[in-house]
Amino acid sequence: MVESRRAASPQYVVIVKAALAAISMALGAVLALWGGIAVRMARKVVTPAARIPDCRILELDTSAQTITLTRTPDTELAGRYGLFTTGTERYLKLGSVLSETADTVKRKLLTHVGPQARIVRDAAFSGWYYERPEELHLPFSPELVGSALGPCPAWLFPAGEGEIWVIQVHGRGTTRAECLRAVPIFHALGITSLVVSYRNDGEAPRSRSGTYTLGATEWRDVDAAVGFARRRGAKRVIIMGWSMGGAIALQLALNSAHRDLIVGLILDSPVVDWRIVLDYQARLMKLPPAVTRLAITVLGADWATALTGAGAAIPFRRLDVLARSAELRHPILILHSDDDGFVPSDASHDLVVARPDLVELDVFSVARHTKLWNYDQERWTGRITRWLTQRGFVSERVDADR
Known part of the structure; x- marks a missing residue:
């Protein structure tokens, strides 16, 4: 009987309503967040995207004609590839992997790069190879x-x-x-x-x-x-x-x-x-x-x-x-x-x-x-x-x- 009276007390009802309101608001916030993320994801899918850098140039050796990149599942691949860059060069052809560490990959440059080249470190690795x-x-x-x-x-x-x-x-x-x-x-x-x-x-x-x-x-x-x-x-x-x-x-x-x-x-x-x-x-x-x-x-x-x-x-x-x-x-x-x-x-x-x-x-x-x-x-x-x-x-x- 004591528990029943407590459950029916106005104070208890107020507390329960406040808790439910808080839960409802939190759930609404989560759903709103998910909805916003879903809309952004949807927009990204249908919007033509600019090329996004996915690696960094760590070293460019113009005397040896080699380039060292951060190691990723793509940059470590064997074979010939392309690299989109910005600066004095916009696109470089890359040859075989010459050496690698846990974090870096050194590759042969197949595009000649002169000693005066100035290239931004952020770059995009590509399978294009031929550009024109x-x-x-x-x-x-x-x-x-x-x-x-x-x-x-x-x-x-x-x-x-x-x-x-x-x-x-x-x-x-x-x-x-x-x-x-x-x-x-x-x-x-x-x-x-x-x-x-x-x-x-x-x-x-x-x-x-x-x-x-x-x-x-x-x-x-x-x-x-x-x-x-x-x-x-x-x-x-x-x-x-x-x-x-x-x-x-x-x-x-x-x-x-x-x-x-x-x-x-x-x-x-x-x-x-x-x-x-x-x-x-x-x-x-x-x-x-x-x-x-x-x-x-x-x-x-x-x-x-x-x-x-x-x-x-x-x-x-x-x-x-x-x-x-x-x-x-x-x-x-x-x-x-x-x-x-x-x-x-x-x-x-x-x-x-x-x-x-x-x-x-x-x-x-x-x-x-x-x-x-x-x-x-x-x-x-x-x-x-x-x-x-x-x-x-x-x-x-x-x-x-x-």
């Missing part, structure tokens, strides 16, 4: 591909009889120069290369919102490039996509008005399901799963476009190629590293399981994101050449190593 088409020493012409938004710049590298083409599609936050390293292999095999741009990539026309749709609309600009190839005499077209370019290539294969002309896809480190990628990247940032789910919900909602800055809701179900795997009609070669670090290879493995009749996967274990050519050019080139030969796209193997 002239560096390939192959005949090419600048072209403009007409799209619904306007002319999209492209580079055309003619080869062979001109009947089989490969259209190269770059990834998120990059430009068409990313694709240049693949041109020599196709040229040596007699395949014409068209290296294209698409809306909001900094070279092609800007949409009204200026944001990515993660492949949902970008594929239309690449479809215009397939039409361009048809008008120039192409009888068969292969689409090669890098990272988000892989997502664009897959949407093109599913939706193109020129599906009859497309004969195959080659995908390097591709996005197959954006939800898997966003969940993975959120875990890297140690964000709660609820934040990721909320960010995906925000991106996929019409009502939230004003918050994200996107021109339209992102149709994640339509972009999920695993869910739509039964609709695929073209043979696909995927090259993906299990240590990608940006786009996990899980969905690539799952697509092979879903469509073993069409999809082949060459798994690297140490190559990181879109750096497979850089890490092991011989293996990368050989695998693509074998796939093209086995599919009858080329009649014989040619030494495509440059």
Whole structure:
């Protein structure tokens, strides 16, 4: 009876209400914080990003032509790479690793740097390697591909009889120069290369919102490039996509008005399901799963476009190629590293399981994101050449190593 009277006392009720109010306010604050983080994450996903420094230059030895960088999973990789810098040099080609410690990596400089060079220490490590088409020493012409938004710049590298083409599609936050390293292999095999741009990539026309749709609309600009190839005499077209370019290539294969002309896809480190990628990247940032789910919900909602800055809701179900795997009609070669670090290879493995009749996967274990050519050019080139030969796209193997 004493306990009942206490529970019913006005003072006790006031204390309980105050506690509940405090809990409610704290919960509301947490939800508001998560909501704010989710919106920022959503904006980041669809906003074309500037290149972000991911390492530091610790020493530049212009007499020995070497450079020492902070050690990261990327800077320690074997092979040839690029380094975006600022100062008197904006881009450097890097060669093999000469020495390393627990915290540093010394590499050979393949771009000559003079003693008067002044370079900012913050830099961005890259798999591009080639920055300009002239560096390939192959005949090419600048072209403009007409799209619904306007002319999209492209580079055309003619080869062979001109009947089989490969259209190269770059990834998120990059430009068409990313694709240049693949041109020599196709040229040596007699395949014409068209290296294209698409809306909001900094070279092609800007949409009204200026944001990515993660492949949902970008594929239309690449479809215009397939039409361009048809008008120039192409009888068969292969689409090669890098990272988000892989997502664009897959949407093109599913939706193109020129599906009859497309004969195959080659995908390097591709996005197959954006939800898997966003969940993975959120875990890297140690964000709660609820934040990721909320960010995906925000991106996929019409009502939230004003918050994200996107021109339209992102149709994640339509972009999920695993869910739509039964609709695929073209043979696909995927090259993906299990240590990608940006786009996990899980969905690539799952697509092979879903469509073993069409999809082949060459798994690297140490190559990181879109750096497979850089890490092991011989293996990368050989695998693509074998796939093209086995599919009858080329009649014989040619030494495509440059």
